[in-house]
Amino acid sequence: MFHVLENSTSNAIHSKCFRIDRIFKAINEYITDIMGEYYITPPVISFVNIYEQTTCTIPVCFILSPGSDPTNELMKLAEQYGGGMGNFSHISLGQGQEKAAINLLNVSVRQGMWLMLQNGHLLISFIRSLEKQLEKIENPHPNFRLWITTDPTPTFPIGILQQSLK
Numbered sequence: 001m002f003h004v005l006e007n008s009t010s011n012a013i014h015s016k017c018f019r020i021d022r023i024f025k026a027i028n029e030y031i032t033d034i035m036g037e038y039y040i041t042p043p044v045i046s047f048v049n050i051y052e053q054t055t056c057t058i059p060v061c062f063i064l065s066p067g068s069d070p071t072n073e074l075m076k077l078a079e080q081y082g083g084g085m086g087n088f089s090h091i092s093l094g095q096g097q098e099k100a101a102i103n104l105l106n107v108s109v110r111q112g113m114w115l116m117l118q119n120g121h122l123l124i125s126f127i128r129s130l131e132k133q134l135e136k137i138e139n140p141h142p143n144f145r146l147w148i149t150t151d152p153t154p155t156f157p158i159g160i161l162q163q164s165l166k
Contacts, residue, residue, distance in 0.1 A: 071116065089114070092118040093119045097123065
């Protein structure tokens with residue numbers, strides 16, 4: 001055990017000093033050697049489990065890592081649990097999309113559709129107004145679901161995060 005610790009520790013220290021580009025790999029190896037692979041393996045996301053925790057008043061916020069996109073999985077989930085693809089809408093947020101997104105939100109709330117707002121980090125001002133808009137909604141259709149994707153950003157409104165499943 002000590003020999004493993006010594007090699008892992010040495011590799012991590014040498015990587016930090018001489019090969020900064022390899023430090024992440026060295027730290028992962030160190031954690032695997034000492035604690036086990038369980039501690040570096042990311043959890044498998046079950047969209048069914050996420051859906052089962054949602055309600056028409058609890059949005060879901062996906063804070064994405066580079067290269068990840070839950071759109072296809074949500075589309076499959078919508079087919080199984082959301083009444084089919086006709087009840088699933090998505091819009092990529094960006095400059096000039098605020099009005100279209102609000103219109104989609106209003107229709108989705110009334111008709112019980114699922115709405116996915118993608119790239120929330122690109123339109124933080126809209127997400128702030130969305131937070132206020134969500135507070136005003138009375139009696140949403142029970143099938144309504146709101147899904148928001150965002151890249152990590154320190155300016156994302158805390159209120160949305162607090163009331164969302166993440």
